[in-house]
Structure formats: structure tokens, C-alpha cells
Amino acid sequence: MPPNQPSILHGPSAPVPVSLPFGDLLARHARERGSNPAVISHHQDVTLTFQKLHERSDMLASAFLASGVNKGEKVAIMLGSRTEYLEAFFACAKIGAALVLLNYAFVFEEIVSTLTPVEPKLLILSPVVGRFKFTHFMDKLSTRLASLQALVIVNPEVDTSFHLGHKMVEYTSFLARGQHNPLPKLNVSPHDIVNVQFTSGSTGIPKAAALSHYNIMNCGRYISKQIFGLIIGICTSAWSGSAVVFPSDIFNATAAVECIEKYQCTGIYGVTTMFIEEMAAANFSKTDRSSLKFGIMAGSAMPPDLLERVIKTFPVPRLYTNWGMTELSSITTMTHHTDPMHKRIYTAGRLFPGFVAKIVEPNTGRVLPWGKKGEIVISGYGVMQGGYLNNAEKTAETLKQHVEDLQDNGVGAIDSQGNLRTWLHTGDEGFLDDDGYFVITGRIKDIIIRGGENITPVEIEERLFSHPAIVQASVIGVPSPRLGEDVAAFVELRSGHAAPTDAELQDWVRQKLSRFKVPRYFWWIGGQDERVPRAWPKTASGKLRKPDLRVVAKGLLSTMISQRNAQSVVIQARL
Structure with a gap:
């Protein structure tokens, strides 16, 4: 690209986005491939065909209606990967309600603070999810959350000490409420909100991103088309008609590796840390994974050699890297398996159809020349249609219309709906390389300013990744009285190596x-210093939580300063 070409990029114009409610898609699969498995939940020992999932989600949708959940209202859910999660998702989609996803790592006060403004009618949860136990505060939820009409309890027998309390009903009993009530035909629009996802919180307090059928339907469709049917989650498997496999309720590397062989999985999805843990699993070398054809590696920065190791040792012949975020309904850019290896390692790929991107100066919004680093802003089908629920201030900060688009600047001011384009200001920093691939350099908020110099953590992380003794690294800025900020790194030792x-x-x-x-x-991480976490703090989706690391670092530095001051006092006393 010429040096003065503006950083404006259009994704391919075809295929055009589709407008279809998500419930209609499941009904179509039930008609066309009803006996095919839709979901295999290994840890539950349950398989649901598309027909069975359609029937059970119809029944649950009728139970929702009978319990007073109407179009536009919310049902919250806090489960791991279970068949009930899929049933609830499609049930909400069929009646025009929205399923609100909660991080099962939330503590009581986080649940209350995130759900209070959302006002769900129901909360579906299990007393125990993986290592997380909720029995000690479940009774208090119905009293603290005024909007809740009932807590629907999945798998109560998992904890023998648990007993149903006030406003609680067991899931199978609740499901039976819809058994004899045929689901009426409801007018559900593709632009109705179907899903509320809290931002992963890897950079701060979660916000409730409201996504429509149109948002997530097209997300699943384009990912499916890009990788020819890869199973990466509910949206993509629902579009392609493939089965999704749940090895465990929360991520377990050993179970994931076991399920690849047992169910002859053709695709695998995970963040960087998951692939690292799977290859380190005790059963990795003992299983046959030759069925794998496709894979997506998402999340944080990766060691430069990791992609090649996954391709060769898993093996995953067609492995894709990508970039996206909750507010964009998932993935927005992706590499292709035919791309050169350096593109797949160091870039996030090309823009999906239906999107337009700009690289702008963070404070002014001025479009930067091609190849210059700036904030990535995105317009297109994936941009959350509902903004942040009950948070007009954050919505206005994040979703903006650029009046300058009306000038002839190559953007295309009017979107496919005939409106002035809405742009999502992502807060991610990056640039476009000479071939139009996105290079993500990090979160703008993560940039370290040390003595006036801007430092991008990802380049330091990549250098640390390349050290033979380090398996994982995360770099943050810490306060410095002299420089403003200084650079700190949390690192994890590779098994069998001595710590440098x-x-x-x-x-x-x-x-x-x-x-x-x-x-x-x-x-x-996991070293001898007990003040440092034994394991990496992560979001529910497996991304590293840098805010948690900053809190740990602040405590460590505070202790170091106190010890230094105490030593100084002792020395002065001796003098």
C-alpha cells in the first residue's frame, strides 16, 4: 500500500448477511437431519439429536412462557458446558427472550452487581460447576435480586448437602411445566436481542453486551464458511448442522484430549493456554487425534513456535488464528490455512465479509495512514445491536457514528440497513500490513508508559515465550515513582527446566x-513465593486476567517497599 493510503479496509461483499431468528435454524435442522447428534456431553453421558434438542427447547420455551417470561425479557444462566445450556439458549431464541450468560467464577457480590441492572426473571444454575461451589449463597440470591421469580436448579444431586430452598425449582420439574403446552408461533425478529454476554473482564469491570439473532447468526455462518464446518461453538455448529462435544463442564485438558479420540472430533477450538495445557496433558501421547482436520486458536499472545507445534503434534492440518471480541459477536478477522506461516503466527488474518475497519488516532478519531498503529474501529453485522444494557454512558463511549463518513473518504457512509454507519471503538491497538492483514499489538489500556516511552506488552511476552524455560508469560505495567510506570512480568516455568x-x-x-x-x-506463577498465584487467573473463556495480575503485583511491590523501609530504619538505628 502507498504510504499515504488511509487505513480503511472493506471485507468481501459476498456472501451478504442473512436475517433469520435462531430458533428457525434449529427447526430446519430438526426437519432435515433430525436423527443426527446436535450435542454430545461426555461428562453427562448424554447425547441429544437435533430433533430431541428441538423438542426439549420447545418444552422449555413453553415453561418459560408459563412462568411469565415474555418477549424482550431476560433469563440468566450460570452453568458449565451442559446440554441444559443449549436447551435454554434455543428456548429463549424461540420466544424472543434473551439468555444472560454469567461467568461461573463470579462470587456472590459479582453475581448480584451484574444481574441487578439486567433484571432477569429466572436464574438457571447448578450448585457446583467444576471447582466452583455456590450452595452457601444460593438462598440469598432470591432476596437480593428483586426481579427473580425463581431459581431453576440443574443437577442438584451433585451436592448431597444441598436442599431446594425459597423460590427454587428443580430443572426437570420446571421443564415439565411446558410438556402439555404446545409452543405458540411468536413474532420473533432477527434484530431482537437473544443473548447478553458480559465482557470477559480481562481489562476491568464486565459490561453487559446485548447481541441480536442477526449478530450471532451471521457470526456463526461466516466462521463456518471460512473453515468449512469447523465446530467452534454453539453458533457455528448450529449453522453448519454439526455436533458440538462438551468434554467437561469447565475446561479440562485431559478430558478434551480423551474426547478427540473417543468421538473422532474433526475440529477443535480453544484459547492459547488451552492448547498449551492439552499438549502437556498426561494422556496426550497415548491418544489418537488423527481425526482432527480443523482448529481455531484464539485469545492472548502466543509463543512463536506454538502454532507450528499444534499443527504438527496434535496434529491439526488446518489451524486458524483470529481476532474478535464480545461486542463484535465473536470473531471478525481470521487467517486461512493456506496463508504463509508467518502470517498465521504474527497476524490476526483478514476481515470477514460484511465488515468495514478503520485504524484511527485514539483521542481524535483521525484515520491514520496505512501501516500506522492506532485504535481499531469496526462497523458491520457483528457490532452489538443492543449496546451495553442499562449503561448509556459506556455505550456512547464505545458505539459512535462518524459524521466525517459523509465526506468521500472511501468508507461508505451508509450501512446495509440504510443508516449512517455505527462504529465500535474496540480499545484494541493494531495496524494493517502491506497485504491487508490485521496485526494486533495489544489493548490500548495495557500499553505501558515508562519514562515517556510507549511499550506494548505483547512484544515482550513474545520474547519471553521464546525462552526454552518459559511456557507462559504476561507483562504488565506497575507504578514507579521515578518513571511513572515500570515493566513487570509474570512467568510460568516449563516442566523439566530450572528457573533462570x-x-x-x-x-x-x-x-x-x-x-x-x-x-x-x-x-x-506456581513458584515458591506463596504471595504469587499457583495458577494463572483466567476468565471463563480461558483468557488471562491482567487486572488480577496488577492487583497481585501491587501487593508484592507494597511488601517490597515495606521491607526496604524496615531495613533502612534498622540500618539508621545501628548508625
């Missing part, structure tokens, strides 16, 4: 990067 010293790691980084980018502090 701080000085050795600093020298390793210094060999490839400027001196001002070299971390001052290193802390080992």
Missing part, C-alpha cells in the same frame, strides 16, 4: 529489544 534468574531473563529480553522494554520485576 531475573538477570538471565533480563539479558534474554535485552538481546532482541530496547533496554527500556526490559522487565524490572519477574514473578513466577
Whole structure:
């Protein structure tokens, strides 16, 4: 691209987005492939065909209506990967209600604070999800959440000490309410909100992103078309008519590897840390994974050699990397398996059909020249149609119309609906390379400003990843009275290696990067220092939570300063 070409990029014009309610898609699969498996839940030992899923979600939808859940209202759910989750999703879709997804790692006060403004009529949950136990506060939920008419309890027998309390009903009993009530035909629009997802919280307090049928339907469709039917989740498998496999209620590397062989899975989806843990699983070398054809690796920065290792050792012949976010209904850019390896490792791929992207100056919104780093802003079918629920201020900060688009700047001011384009300001920093691939350099909020120098954590993380003794790394900024911020790194030791010293790691980084980018502090995840977490703090989707690491770092630095001051007092006293 010429150096002065503006950073404006249009995705392919075809295929055009479809307008279809999600419930209609399941009904079509029930007619055309009703006996095919839709979901295989390994840990439940349950398989539902498309016909059975259609029938059970119809029954649950009728039960919702009988319980006073009407079009436009909310049903919250806090489960791991279970068949009931899919039933609830499609039941809400069929009656025009929205399913609100809760992170099962939330504690009581987080559940209350996130659900209070959303006002769900029902909350579907299990007393235990993986290592997370909720029995000690379930009774209090109905009193703290005024909108709740009932708590629908899935799998109550998982905890023998648990007993149904006030406003609680067991899931199968609740489902039976819809058994003899045929589901009426309801007028559900593709632009109705069907799903509320809280932002992953990897950079702060979660916000409730409201997604429509149109948003997530087309997300699943384009991912499916890009990778020829890869199973990456509910939306894509629902579009392609393939089965989704739930190895465990929350991620378990051993179970995932086992299920690839047992069910002859053809596709695999996960964030970077999941692939690392799967290849380190004890049963990895003992299983046959030759059925795998496709894979998507999402999430945080990856070691440069990880993609090649997954392709060769899993093996996954067609492995794709990507970029997206909750507010964009998932993935917006993706590499292709025919792309050169360096493109798949160092870029997030090309823009999907139906999207337009700009790279802009964060504070002014000015479109930057091609190849310059700036904030990525996106317009298109995936942009959350409902904004952030009950948060007009954050919605206005994130979703904007650019009046300058009306000038002839190559954007195309009017969208496919005939309206002035709405742009999502993603908060992600990146640039377009010479071939039109997106290179993501990190979150703007994660950029470290050390003595006036801007530092992108991802380049330091990639350098640390390349050290033979390090399996995972996360770099953050920490307060510095002299420099404003300094660089700190949390690292995890690779099994079978001795831990390098701080000085050795600093020298390793210094060999490839400027001196001002070299971390001052290193802390080992799972190491001997009990103040450092034993495991990486993660969101429910498996992404590393940098805010949690910043809190840990603040405590560690505070202790270091206190110890230093105490030593100074002792020395002065001796003098």
C-alpha cells in the first residue's frame, strides 16, 4: 500500500448477511437431519439429536412462557458446558427472550452487581460447576435480586448437602411445566436481542453486551464458511448442522484430549493456554487425534513456535488464528490455512465479509495512514445491536457514528440497513500490513508508559515465550515513582527446566529489544513465593486476567517497599 493510503479496509461483499431468528435454524435442522447428534456431553453421558434438542427447547420455551417470561425479557444462566445450556439458549431464541450468560467464577457480590441492572426473571444454575461451589449463597440470591421469580436448579444431586430452598425449582420439574403446552408461533425478529454476554473482564469491570439473532447468526455462518464446518461453538455448529462435544463442564485438558479420540472430533477450538495445557496433558501421547482436520486458536499472545507445534503434534492440518471480541459477536478477522506461516503466527488474518475497519488516532478519531498503529474501529453485522444494557454512558463511549463518513473518504457512509454507519471503538491497538492483514499489538489500556516511552506488552511476552524455560508469560505495567510506570512480568516455568534468574531473563529480553522494554520485576506463577498465584487467573473463556495480575503485583511491590523501609530504619538505628 502507498504510504499515504488511509487505513480503511472493506471485507468481501459476498456472501451478504442473512436475517433469520435462531430458533428457525434449529427447526430446519430438526426437519432435515433430525436423527443426527446436535450435542454430545461426555461428562453427562448424554447425547441429544437435533430433533430431541428441538423438542426439549420447545418444552422449555413453553415453561418459560408459563412462568411469565415474555418477549424482550431476560433469563440468566450460570452453568458449565451442559446440554441444559443449549436447551435454554434455543428456548429463549424461540420466544424472543434473551439468555444472560454469567461467568461461573463470579462470587456472590459479582453475581448480584451484574444481574441487578439486567433484571432477569429466572436464574438457571447448578450448585457446583467444576471447582466452583455456590450452595452457601444460593438462598440469598432470591432476596437480593428483586426481579427473580425463581431459581431453576440443574443437577442438584451433585451436592448431597444441598436442599431446594425459597423460590427454587428443580430443572426437570420446571421443564415439565411446558410438556402439555404446545409452543405458540411468536413474532420473533432477527434484530431482537437473544443473548447478553458480559465482557470477559480481562481489562476491568464486565459490561453487559446485548447481541441480536442477526449478530450471532451471521457470526456463526461466516466462521463456518471460512473453515468449512469447523465446530467452534454453539453458533457455528448450529449453522453448519454439526455436533458440538462438551468434554467437561469447565475446561479440562485431559478430558478434551480423551474426547478427540473417543468421538473422532474433526475440529477443535480453544484459547492459547488451552492448547498449551492439552499438549502437556498426561494422556496426550497415548491418544489418537488423527481425526482432527480443523482448529481455531484464539485469545492472548502466543509463543512463536506454538502454532507450528499444534499443527504438527496434535496434529491439526488446518489451524486458524483470529481476532474478535464480545461486542463484535465473536470473531471478525481470521487467517486461512493456506496463508504463509508467518502470517498465521504474527497476524490476526483478514476481515470477514460484511465488515468495514478503520485504524484511527485514539483521542481524535483521525484515520491514520496505512501501516500506522492506532485504535481499531469496526462497523458491520457483528457490532452489538443492543449496546451495553442499562449503561448509556459506556455505550456512547464505545458505539459512535462518524459524521466525517459523509465526506468521500472511501468508507461508505451508509450501512446495509440504510443508516449512517455505527462504529465500535474496540480499545484494541493494531495496524494493517502491506497485504491487508490485521496485526494486533495489544489493548490500548495495557500499553505501558515508562519514562515517556510507549511499550506494548505483547512484544515482550513474545520474547519471553521464546525462552526454552518459559511456557507462559504476561507483562504488565506497575507504578514507579521515578518513571511513572515500570515493566513487570509474570512467568510460568516449563516442566523439566530450572528457573533462570531475573538477570538471565533480563539479558534474554535485552538481546532482541530496547533496554527500556526490559522487565524490572519477574514473578513466577506456581513458584515458591506463596504471595504469587499457583495458577494463572483466567476468565471463563480461558483468557488471562491482567487486572488480577496488577492487583497481585501491587501487593508484592507494597511488601517490597515495606521491607526496604524496615531495613533502612534498622540500618539508621545501628548508625
